[in-house]
Amino acid sequence: MNRRTLLSRVVFSVCAALLGAAFALPLIWFVFAPFNAHADLDLAFPAPPTLVNFARVFANGVAVGALLNSLLQAFGTVLLVAATATLAAYALARTPLRGKHVIEYVLLLFSSVVSGSAAMVPIFLIVNALGLIDTQLAVILVFAGGLLPTAMFILRDFIASIPRGYEESALVAGASPWRAFVDVVVPVLRPGVTIAAVWAFVQVWGGFLIPFVLLRSEQRMPASVEIYSFYSQAGTPIVPLLAAYSALYSLPVIALYWYVNRKYGFRFFGGIKS
Amino acid sequence: MASIQLDKIGKSFGAIDTIREIDLAIGDGEFVCLLGPSGCGKTTTLRMIAGLEQPTRGSIRIGGRDVTHAQPKDRNVGMVFQDYALYPHMTIADNIAYPLKVRGVAESQRREKTREIADVLHIGELLDRLPAQISGGQQQRTSLARALVHPADAFLFDEPLSNLDARMRVEARAFLYHLQRSRGMTAVYVTHDQAEAMALSTRIAVMCAGDIVQYAPPLEIYRRPATTFVAGFVGDPPMNLIAAQATRSDRGIALRGAGLGMSPLASWPALDRALDHGDRVTVGVRPEHLRIAAGDDASNEMRGKLYANEAMGPESLVTLCLDDGVRVTARLFGDAPVRVDGEVAFSFDAAQITLFDARGMRIAGPGETPST
Structure with missing residues (x-):
């Protein structure tokens, strides 16, 4: 190995390490800070590790309720989106x-508008006219409407890969079309539905604008909105509590990814032929 | 079991007629093969009987009952698909029992019947496995079991053996024959393999471009093919077809073609009526009716250059190439290799030829009363 290649390797490794650190440091902070009673924005190993931050978060009834609201909105939307x-x-x-x-493509195109901020005013007016302002149902319906076309798009290739012979043999065997769908198509389609459902869950879980605009009462807000209650009036974060709450807030998503990866393995789907 | 009647059935996709107009009467306990090349409409016809496709016109009756617009589930047929279509998430037992399950048969009875049919088909040991865990032949028998587990009025087969390897196909064919004959099932069977059709059928419906060209028992089709299409499709190797021209003389009608010479044909009334001097005809000769011409018996012969000489064991296939490039194959029985080279002549018996007119329709034989 001559000196030139050695030098270029050293430079490359240093750059890669710096770049890696830039991404890794916030994650390391995120692992340590919740267990540090005096956490601030610096990276520090908690000495000693403590659960006191979590205790204080759980003492805050609104914050815990917000996590439950998030679960309600996410599961409500997922069920609606998966079924439809x-x-x-x-x-x-x-x-x-x-x-x-x-x-399909027009629906897909407009769905990004519906779930985006551009349509927030008309959506607010429609929800208001329906008398659904400040209800969980409004949040679920708006999320579901926005996510539905993409979920359909994800499922399309899964369905296309199911041979028609499956349903046809069920029909000839004596099943009604609905029965053939439930007995044969749905079980075969389950991995696809799971992928679409997890994707929808993550979208709702992290969604901020829709619940923020459509909900009024603090006790109905999801965690994505309620997380701002860990900021002081002046707008500075209360770092130890924010860290603990963020950790709790991330858990369901991490658990879901872990579950899906273990069960089906992650592949790319939706519009991409695997 | 029941009979099946197709009455003036037609199917169009847009302006294209996939099926033109089909009449087909299948008797109770018959095994009818729909035979033809791909795209001839045989699978569409079968799917219309199953109710998976709607005919554009005409009517279908099963057991005398009009089912033209009935849903598949109300037709009471069993069907075996080309790719078997086993449900991948169900065990073999659940796959077989599915037709009973949707009909609300009690679980204990379901298990009993599944076990019974699985034993008949020698898949009793596989009942707890999933379709992905068994071989192709076993999958084929599983799909057969699923079709048979419920006493249907008729059984429909869509090229069920085409995914098996050659040896298993012959084995499964004999098994299907035995099963159908011993149970007296009414069966409709789609295939493009003429050997399957010959071996299994009580009658074959030969299809071409959306029409039934001939509907007759296998040997009738073999001996008296209605058209050049049927003649060229049935038989392995198929019938040799040689273009010729008719010459009338007071000794009868003589047929001449490139490399083909025949003595005049007399006392053949149908031929006499069908042909004028100079008409084009097609001479059909089965490979097994050709022999190597001995020195002087060459009153009916065809002559050309040797193209191939294949020794198959009990028989040899000798192919020669006529002057106009048409190849003619003779099937010569006997295990001794055939010694021929260079120019070869086949001779044949005029009584064993089949003649087709310029439109490719068979001309009735010498002893037959011509059909209208």
Whole structure:
């Protein structure tokens, strides 16, 4: 190895290490800070490690309630999206409808508008007209509407990969179309539905704007909004509590990814042929 | 079991007629093969009987009952699919029992019947496995078991043996024959393999471009193919077809073609009526009706250059190439190798040829009363 290549390797390794550290440091902070009673924005090993931050967070009834609200909104949306997206994607995949690809792409295009901030005013007006302001139902419906087209898109390739022979043999065996769908299609489709559901869950879990605009009462707010209560009136964060609450807030998402990865393994789906 | 009647069935996709107009009467306990090349409409016809496709016109009756617009579940048929279509998430037992389950048969009875049919098909040891864990032949028998577990009016087979390797296919074929004949099942069987159709059927419906060209018992189709298409499709190797021209003389009608010479044909009334001087005809000769011409018996012969000489064991396939490039194959029985080289002549018996007119339709034989 000549000196030139040695030098270039050293430079590369140093740069890579610095870059890696830039990404790793916040994560390391995130692991240590919740257990540090005096955590601030510096990276410090908790001495001694303590659960006092968590105790104080759990003493805050609104903050704990917000986590439950997040679960309610996320599971409500996931159930609605999973059920409707499966049915809609199946119908679209299996019926000879002219221009169905156009329908899919238009839906997909507009869904990013619906769940984005651009449509917030009309959505607010519609929800208001329905008398649903400050209800969990409004949050669930708006999230579901925005996530549905993408979920359908994710499921489309899964459904396309199921041979029609499965349903047809069930039909000839004596099943009604609905029965064939439930007995044969849904079980085979389960990995796809799980992927779509986890994706939808994460979207709702981290969603801020929709609950922030549509909800009024603090006791209905999800964790993504309520996390701001760990800021002082002046807008400075109360770091130890914020760290502990963030850790709690991340747990369900980490658990879900772990579960899906163990069960199916992560692959890329949706529009990408695997 | 029941009979099946297709009455003027047609199917169009847009402006294209996949099935033109089909009449097909299948008797109770018959085994009918729909035979034809891919794209001829045989699978579409089967799927219309199953109710998986809707005919554009015409009617379908099973056991006398009009099922033209009935849902598949209300037709009471069993079906075996080409790719078996076993449910990947269910065990073999659950797969087989599925038709009973959807019909609300009690669990204990379901288990009993599944066990019974699985034993008949020699898959009794596999009941707890998943479809991915058994071999192709076992999957094929599982799908057969699923079709048979419920006493259906008719059984439909969509190329069920085409995914098996050659040896298993022959074995499964004999098994299907035995099963169908011993149970008296009414069966409709789609295949593009003429050997399967010949071996299994009580009658074969040969299909071409959305029409049934001929519907007859296998040997009738073999001996008296209605058209050049049927002649060229049935038989392995198929019938040799040689273009010729008719010459009338007072000794009868003589047929001449490139490398083909025949003595005039007399006392063949149908031929006499069908052909004029100079008409084009096709001469059909089965490979087993050709022999190597001995020195002087060459009144009916075809002559050309040797193309291939394949010794198969009990028989040899000798192929020669006529002047116009058409190849003719003779099937010569006997285990001694055939010694031929260079120019070869086959001779044949005029009584064993089949003649087709310019449109490719068979001309009735010498002793037959011509059909209208």
